[in-house]
Amino acid sequence: MLASSRVSPSLGGARHWWRTLRVAYWLGWQIESNWTDPFLFFVYSIARPLGSVLILVFMYYVVGRAGAAGLLGFFVVGTACWPFVVQGMMGTAWSLISDREHWKTLRYVYTSPIPFRAYLIGRALAQSTTAVSAAAVTLVVGRWVLGAPLHVATIHFPYTLVAFALGIASVLALGLMVVSAAILISGEAWRMPEGVGAALYLISGAVFPVSVLPPVLRTLAQGVPLTWWLEAMRRGLLPPGAVTSFPQMTDRQVLGWLAVLAAVWMVLAWTAFTLAERRARDRGVLDRESAF
Amino acid sequence: MSTLAIETRDLVRTYRTRKSAQNPSGGTVVAVDGITLQIPRGELFGLLGPNGAGKTTAIKVLVTLLLPTSGSARVAGFDVARETQQIRERISMVSGGESSGYGLLTVREQLWMFSQFYGLPSRAALGRIDELLKVVGLFEERHRRVSALSSGMRQKMNLVRGLLPDPEILFLDEPTLGLDVGAARDVRAYIREWVRQRPGRTILLTTHYMHEAEELCDRVAIIHKGAVVVTDTPAALRHRAAGGSYFILTTSLLDGATWLGQVPGVQRIDARDGDGSTEVRLELADDGVIAGVVKALADRDRRILSLRKVEPSLEDVFVQIVGRRLEEADEAVGRRE
Numbered sequence: 219m220l221a222s223s224r225v226s227p228s229l230g231g232a233r234h235w236w237r238t239l240r241v242a243y244w245l246g247w248q249i250e251s252n253w254t255d256p257f258l259f260f261v262y263s264i265a266r267p268l269g270s271v272l273i274l275v276f277m278y279y280v281v282g283r284a285g286a287a288g289l290l291g292f293f294v295v296g297t298a299c300w301p302f303v304v305q306g307m308m309g310t311a312w313s314l315i316s317d318r319e320h321w322k323t324l325r326y327v328y329t330s331p332i333p334f335r336a337y338l339i340g341r342a343l344a345q346s347t348t349a350v351s352a353a354a355v356t357l358v359v360g361r362w363v364l365g366a367p368l369h370v371a372t373i374h375f376p377y378t379l380v381a382f383a384l385g386i387a388s389v390l391a392l393g394l395m396v397v398s399a400a401i402l403i404s405g406e407a408w409r410m411p412e413g414v415g416a417a418l419y420l421i422s423g424a425v426f427p428v429s430v431l432p433p434v435l436r437t438l439a440q441g442v443p444l445t446w447w448l449e450a451m452r453r454g455l456l457p458p459g460a461v462t463s464f465p466q467m468t469d470r471q472v473l474g475w476l477a478v479l480a481a482v483w484m485v486l487a488w489t490a491f492t493l494a495e496r497r498a499r500d501r502g503v504l505d506r507e508s509a510f
Numbered sequence: 511m512s513t514l515a516i517e518t519r520d521l522v523r524t525y526r527t528r529k530s531a532q533n534p535s536g537g538t539v540v541a542v543d544g545i546t547l548q549i550p551r552g553e554l555f556g557l558l559g560p561n562g563a564g565k566t567t568a569i570k571v572l573v574t575l576l577l578p579t580s581g582s583a584r585v586a587g588f589d590v591a592r593e594t595q596q597i598r599e600r601i602s603m604v605s606g607g608e609s610s611g612y613g614l615l616t617v618r619e620q621l622w623m624f625s626q627f628y629g630l631p632s633r634a635a636l637g638r639i640d641e642l643l644k645v646v647g648l649f650e651e652r653h654r655r656v657s658a659l660s661s662g663m664r665q666k667m668n669l670v671r672g673l674l675p676d677p678e679i680l681f682l683d684e685p686t687l688g689l690d691v692g693a694a695r696d697v698r699a700y701i702r703e704w705v706r707q708r709p710g711r712t713i714l715l716t717t718h719y720m721h722e723a724e725e726l727c728d729r730v731a732i733i734h735k736g737a738v739v740v741t742d743t744p745a746a747l748r749h750r751a752a753g754g755s756y757f758i759l760t761t762s763l764l765d766g767a768t769w770l771g772q773v774p775g776v777q778r779i780d781a782r783d784g785d786g787s788t789e790v791r792l793e794l795a796d797d798g799v800i801a802g803v804v805k806a807l808a809d810r811d812r813r814i815l816s817l818r819k820v821e822p823s824l825e826d827v828f829v830q831i832v833g834r835r836l837e838e839a840d841e842a843v844g845r846r847e
């Protein structure tokens with residue numbers, strides 16, 4: 219038949235999904251690891267996380283003097299995990315916005331026969347990977363300089379790994395949601411992910427237990443998978459008896475809530491993205507470069 | 511399988527504009543205002559029209575970037591609103607005059623990445639990339655970063671990206687905009703070769719260069735203010751222009767040429783007095799009438815300085831239809847940035 223020979227049979231289906239994700243990851247990594255300048259590499263990979271740790275140390279001693287010495291482990295784990303949220307969630311939105319407004323490639327990526335979500339998730343995972351060095355620096359400094367109670371003997375590895383995977387899934391779901399909003403915003407789109415990140419930092423128990431929040435915010439916090447993720451990571455990494463956000467819950471319950479919320483948010487994000495994509499096509503903003 | 515590559519029916523696309531200082535009420539811009547087109551497979555079809563006519567908007571709808579506001583459009587037989595995946599597997603798009611590309615990647619990496627999105631096997635894709643880079647004269651630059659390319663080079667790279675998946679339907683929005691004369695000629699030659707060697711492949715092209723449309727297109731549609739004014743082959747359109755060819759006659763000063771209009775068979779006459787001579791534009795019922803004109807001039811002792819027959823160009827048609835020359839339109843509307 220005329221012109222009906224497909225270029226390749228490997229479009230559609232799980233294989234193309236996987237391939238798109240891999241290529242998007244590769245692209246994201248090329249962009250993120252573009253350290254032509256060793257100084258920049260140092261600033262971003264070492265100095266910045268070190269800075270967060272130092273802030274942490276300072277806070278720890280201020281709060282510690284007030285009699286909350288048990289909080290050190292809480293701080294260290296929270297600070298080590300947070301870069302995954304920043305990179306994974308905000309980075310996803312930034313990937314999309316920079317594709318649209320900086321590289322001006324979004325229209326070509328979008329109109330290629332890829333599962334677009336696979337592309338976004340690939341980019342998000344590449345962003346998340348850049349958080350590894352920050353997390354490692356924080357944990358090392360936290361353990362050996364500050365003396366946080368991180369001991370191989372008391373780390374619950376399988377639990378931590380499952381929690382970590384669910385956490386990344388939650389971060390991706392949040393990323394997809396932020397993208398859904400960012401795709402519809404122009405001009406100010408760059409600022410939106412920052413704001414969401416700051417709000418989450420406040421309520422999800424990154425630096426202080428959720429239990430100290432006012433009741434309304436506490437309820438809100440319980441609906442965010444990140445809260446449960448940080449809680450689960452602490453339970454996995456720290457010895458029993460460390461300060462936690464939900465002292466009345468068992469480890470299993472925490473992991474259970476995390477799994478449920480991660481799944482719920484994934485479904486929500488998927489739906490949000492479907493709606494946002496349709497609206498963006500309707501409004502003609504997919505390749506918009508500046509505020510019209 | 512549909513025999514039409516592209517089919518639109520009363521396609522309308524409006525943009526809602528925000529309220530702003532220049533535009534206090536906000537409001538809607540009708541970019542595409544009821545376009546009906548039928549483009550069979552295998553055709554190289556051109557969209558012509560002044561700035562803001564709606565060409566790019568129409569293409570955006572067809573490549574699934576924009577939803578139609580009303581009406582319908584089918585590409586390769588699939589509906590642009592609902593069957594996007596099927597369409598995307600069969601098309602690609604290149605727009606000229608833009609500097610798109612991941613600046614951090616090399617030319618080859620960037621193209622490889624897109625080949626993966628189209629599901630091409632990696633090794634075959636790299637082979638095809640090198641081949642196409644040679645065609646557009648970019649092979650030497652293949653390991654350079656995209657950010658180091660000139661805008662014309664980027665455009666060639668984007669053309670390669672568009673050709674890479676060997677699409678059934680290729681959308682080219684001003685593909686030679688910003689290319690130097692030689693490069694533009696190469697690109698046109700390659701585009702022509704590309705469709706010729708692949709029967710059944712379709713190209714929808716927009717351009718502001720009339721000679722480009724004449725040289726490349728099997729058929730063109732002239733669109734103006736979002737609507738199709740006329741669709742035909744370039745040759746047929748040229749014949750439509752004021753009844754086909756005309757004559758330009760230069761004579762010694764005439765001092766009024768209305769009497770020439772009395773010559774039987776002269777349909778229109780347009781005289782302009784110059785420096786000691788008069789230029790007369792004559793539209794005749796047929797070429798034989800020119801003998802009568804020459805005789806009438808001889809009878810009145812006017813010398814014929816020159817006489818030539820002019821075949822109307824597509825540009826003439828365009829001017830007649832759109833009312834202004836393209837360049838004037840360009841100035842009036844101004845290039846949008």
Ligand SMILES: Nc1ncnc2c1ncn2[C@@H]1O[C@H](COP(=O)(O)OP(=O)(O)OP(=O)(O)O)[C@@H](O)[C@H]1O
Pocket residue numbers: 502510525526527539540541542559560561562563564565566567568846
């Ligand atoms: N994103 C947008 N928001 C609002 N109006 C728009 C947008 N894009 C295009 N328009 C308007 O729609 C109309 C058609 O624009 P379009 O870009 O389709 O024209 P065009 O024929 O491609 O012109 P050109 O020859 O200059 O490329 C114009 O009036 C333009 O101002």
Ligand SMILES: [Mg+2]
Pocket residue numbers: 565566567683
């Ligand atoms: Mg245009």
